[in-house]
Amino acid sequence: MELHPSFFFVFLIVVVTLNYFFSARYRPLFILLASIIFIGYLNLPSLIVVLFFSLINFYLAKNITGKKFKFLAALSLNISAIIFFNFFNSSTQGPEFEFHTAGFNIPHFIVSIGLSFYSLQNIAYITDIYFKRALPQTSILNFFLYNSFFTKVISGPIMSPNEFMAQINSNKPSSEMISSGINRFVIGLLKKMVIADGLYPAVHAIFDSSNNYNGITTLIGVYLFTIQLYFDFSGYTDMALGTAKMLGYNLKENFNLPFRSTSITEFWRRWHISLINWFTNYIYYPIVYYLRAYKKIAVFIGIAATFLVSAIWHGLNFTFLLWAFCFIIYMSFELLTKAIRTNISRRFPPLVNKLFSIFIVFNGVCFSNIFFRSESAIRAFLLMKNILSNFIPANWLSDFVAPLANGGNLMEQFNFLITLLLMSFLLLFERTINKKATALKIDILYISICVMLIMIFGVFNNTERFIYMQF
Amino acid sequence: MKVVLIKLGVSVIILWFSLWGLAKLYDFSLLQNCNLKTSYIQKKKIDADVLFEGPCQTLWMVQPAIIKKKTELKTYNLGLTHADFADNYLHLYLYLKHNKAPKFLFLHVSLESMDMNYNMFISHRFSPFIGDAVIDSVVKEFDSNYFKWVSIPFMKYAYYNNAINFDVIQGLKHYFTNRTNPYFADGFEPPFSLNKELNPEKFTQIYVLGYSFAWDGLREKYLRKTIQLAQKYKINVYLYESPILKEALTNVRNRSEIITKIKNIADEYRIKFVQFENMKIADSVKYFISSVSMTKKGSEIFSDSLGNYIKNEIIKQ
Numbered sequence: 001m002e003l004h005p006s007f008f009f010v011f012l013i014v015v016v017t018l019n020y021f022f023s024a025r026y027r028p029l030f031i032l033l034a035s036i037i038f039i040g041y042l043n044l045p046s047l048i049v050v051l052f053f054s055l056i057n058f059y060l061a062k063n064i065t066g067k068k069f070k071f072l073a074a075l076s077l078n079i080s081a082i083i084f085f086n087f088f089n090s091s092t093q094g095p096e097f098e099f100h101t102a103g104f105n106i107p108h109f110i111v112s113i114g115l116s117f118y119s120l121q122n123i124a125y126i127t128d129i130y131f132k133r134a135l136p137q138t139s140i141l142n143f144f145l146y147n148s149f150f151t152k153v154i155s156g157p158i159m160s161p162n163e164f165m166a167q168i169n170s171n172k173p174s175s176e177m178i179s180s181g182i183n184r185f186v187i188g189l190l191k192k193m194v195i196a197d198g199l200y201p202a203v204h205a206i207f208d209s210s211n212n213y214n215g216i217t218t219l220i221g222v223y224l225f226t227i228q229l230y231f232d233f234s235g236y237t238d239m240a241l242g243t244a245k246m247l248g249y250n251l252k253e254n255f256n257l258p259f260r261s262t263s264i265t266e267f268w269r270r271w272h273i274s275l276i277n278w279f280t281n282y283i284y285y286p287i288v289y290y291l292r293a294y295k296k297i298a299v300f301i302g303i304a305a306t307f308l309v310s311a312i313w314h315g316l317n318f319t320f321l322l323w324a325f326c327f328i329i330y331m332s333f334e335l336l337t338k339a340i341r342t343n344i345s346r347r348f349p350p351l352v353n354k355l356f357s358i359f360i361v362f363n364g365v366c367f368s369n370i371f372f373r374s375e376s377a378i379r380a381f382l383l384m385k386n387i388l389s390n391f392i393p394a395n396w397l398s399d400f401v402a403p404l405a406n407g408g409n410l411m412e413q414f415n416f417l418i419t420l421l422l423m424s425f426l427l428l429f430e431r432t433i434n435k436k437a438t439a440l441k442i443d444i445l446y447i448s449i450c451v452m453l454i455m456i457f458g459v460f461n462n463t464e465r466f467i468y469m470q471f
Numbered sequence: 472m473k474v475v476l477i478k479l480g481v482s483v484i485i486l487w488f489s490l491w492g493l494a495k496l497y498d499f500s501l502l503q504n505c506n507l508k509t510s511y512i513q514k515k516k517i518d519a520d521v522l523f524e525g526p527c528q529t530l531w532m533v534q535p536a537i538i539k540k541k542t543e544l545k546t547y548n549l550g551l552t553h554a555d556f557a558d559n560y561l562h563l564y565l566y567l568k569h570n571k572a573p574k575f576l577f578l579h580v581s582l583e584s585m586d587m588n589y590n591m592f593i594s595h596r597f598s599p600f601i602g603d604a605v606i607d608s609v610v611k612e613f614d615s616n617y618f619k620w621v622s623i624p625f626m627k628y629a630y631y632n633n634a635i636n637f638d639v640i641q642g643l644k645h646y647f648t649n650r651t652n653p654y655f656a657d658g659f660e661p662p663f664s665l666n667k668e669l670n671p672e673k674f675t676q677i678y679v680l681g682y683s684f685a686w687d688g689l690r691e692k693y694l695r696k697t698i699q700l701a702q703k704y705k706i707n708v709y710l711y712e713s714p715i716l717k718e719a720l721t722n723v724r725n726r727s728e729i730i731t732k733i734k735n736i737a738d739e740y741r742i743k744f745v746q747f748e749n750m751k752i753a754d755s756v757k758y759f760i761s762s763v764s765m766t767k768k769g770s771e772i773f774s775d776s777l778g779n780y781i782k783n784e785i786i787k788q
Contacts, residue, residue: 411633
């Protein structure tokens with residue numbers, strides 16, 4: 001079932017209000033109940049799946065310390081769950097792999113919400129206990145809540161057990177937390193409804209139609225996809241973090257001004273932070289540590305393994321492997337040329353260096369995202385070919401504006417222009433807006449402006465699902 | 472917590488009034504937009520003798536200037552792109568609220584207009600009139616997802632804002648520049664020119680071999696309601712079918728069945744169903760921009776025929 005805004009808003013107001021009045025003892029139980037209702041409303045089989053895997057992981061982790069076989073079994077179970085539910089999910093499956101799974105697609109109704117996210121949490125949980133970095137949970141209800149907490153169950157952020165469990169029995173949400181949560185939620189809604197959904201027609205036209213547009217149109221479509229993905233996912237994250245704050249929980253940040261990164265390494269410290277932290281802690285570091293004798297080679301292998309696992313986690317599609325391959329090359333290049341690049345950069349003013357680096361990083365990310373968004377590798381290569389051929393169109397209105405502006409009549413041009421203006425404003429003043437969004441006091445003007453912008457320019461009648469819901 | 476609640480309350484009150492005020496501004500601006508037929512028919516007394524209604528086939532193919540020249544009757548084209556009968560019904564309702572009833576109403580009916588796969592009811596055309604019981608009942612019937620939000624201030628505009636904002640800006644421009652005439656004063660919009668992507672040879676293949684149109688009950692209901700509304704105002708109603716590229720019809724299986732049903736409805740209300748599908752221009756693809764819509768030249772020839780029909784078959788009798 002789709003998440004109806006009317007249901008969500010009523011649900012949110014009721015849950016936040018009741019949660020505030022519950023005593024500390026019953027509050028976690030109440031939020032667990034709310035989470036069960038939320039997941040059950042969205043998709044009943046998903047509720048059964050999340051409760052089943054929580055139960056299994058809870059009991060497997062009980063006496064796992066030092067028991068290698070049990071640890072491997074638990075690990076295999078969670079990895080198999082991701083493989084089973086994610087890989088046979090047609091939305092993350094590319095045409096290149098269809099022959100593997102032909103006739104074996106699981107019915108859509110048992111595609112489980114958020115499984116690939118909470119399975120990573122479960123892997124972290126059992127690994128931490130196995131290596132004695134954490135103690136097993138004593139309360140099964142708390143563990144259920146860790147996996148099914150409704151604000152993060154759909155697409156994260158991915159939390160470690162220690163980060164989350166410590167907050168479960170804390171005091172009731174303070175007025176500062178509730179205020180901050182509201183501020184955060186509103187900006188998330190604006191990012192999703194005004195920018196991400198507003199950019200969708202342009203991105204859809206470039207990536208999903210069979211038309212071959214000229215170079216500049218395709219290039220702008222490619223740029224816009226990366227920006228759409230950012231506003232979609234960071235909008236979701238803002239809403240998830242805002243809702244959690246209203247309930248008294250601090251979830252992990254997922255984004256930190258990623259488009260201001262001056263290197264790919266820095267970009268991955270600022271983009272989907274919780275997932276990258278997980279991959280760093282549970283894939284990259286163990287590999288580098290294990291192969292530490294090989295020094296740089298160990299780092300290369302660590303990077304390659306991290307991105308390959310990340311690609312596979314995103315879905316069984318050759319395009320994700322190519323996407324990962326791009327980042328393996330970028331990061332290896334950065335590692336190998338660090339000294340040379342530092343020498344060259346000394347010859348230029350810092351501002352020039354910074355702007356140039358930001359430009360290169362943004363283009364690199366956009367380039368790899370062509371694979372991320374395209375339905376097949378062939379389509380991705382075709383888009384690249386389009387970028388390189390016939391770059392400047394003969395008729396800018398019909399050949400350039402029309403495909404991006406949903407047909408290109410005056411009204412569509414106006415809508416597209418407004419979306420671009422608001423997008424640019426949010427990107428340019430992101431730091432200031434983030435301060436407002438995380439402020440501990442309600443700013444009436446800020447909230448009023450955000451809501452007014454949503455009402456005037458938000459997409460209400462054709463909202464798209466969050467992009468990361470498919471993973 | 473008390474401060475948070477007070478601030479939230481103040482925010483809600485401010486937003487409520489701001490959105491209410493904004494909705495009023497949108498109401499006003501849209502009414503100033505002469506290019507919107509719903510606004511134009513309210514602002515300017517049209518008082519046409521002959522009124523044409525229908526989807527793009529009417530909008531692009533009926534030239535009131537030619538008909539007026541032939542008949543000396545004041546003619547207005549109330550056609551709109553994609554308009555279905557419910558759309559026609561509400562436009563007629565709004566027209567009659569602000570203008571004297573025309574002598575003749577020509578309502579476009581075709582195979583496509585009885586099938587839900589063609590044309591549609593476009594709710595946002597009627598957003599400024601939400602609150603009117605007749606408008607509300609139709610909007611609710613066709614677009615309940617939209618209608619359930621309209622009691623919230625400004626939501627009647629927010630829901631389809633991407634289709635409305637531009638019209639609002641244009642309305643303000645018309646207001647500040649004292650503009651009172653639309654781009655197309657008699658309602659006729661010249662059809663778009665053929666471009667390289669529209670291959671005339673494809674028009675003939677638009678309906679696959681053995682294609683059947685589906686008769687829709689809701690379309691029939693609003694066809695009847697439009698006729699009934701017109702007859703209530705003692706308007707002589709004519710159903711008419713415009714020329715269709717002959718080659719395109721060869722694949723259609725149930726044309727005669729649909730036409731018979733339309734004729735039966737016309738007979739029931741004692742009105743005429745006039746068919747122009749056999750005009751000579753229907754043989755030639757050069758007069759068409761699609762299988763059912765004509766070029767400007769084609770629309771001139773068709774409008775001339777309409778004028779002749781009104782002059783010879785209606786006025787003279």
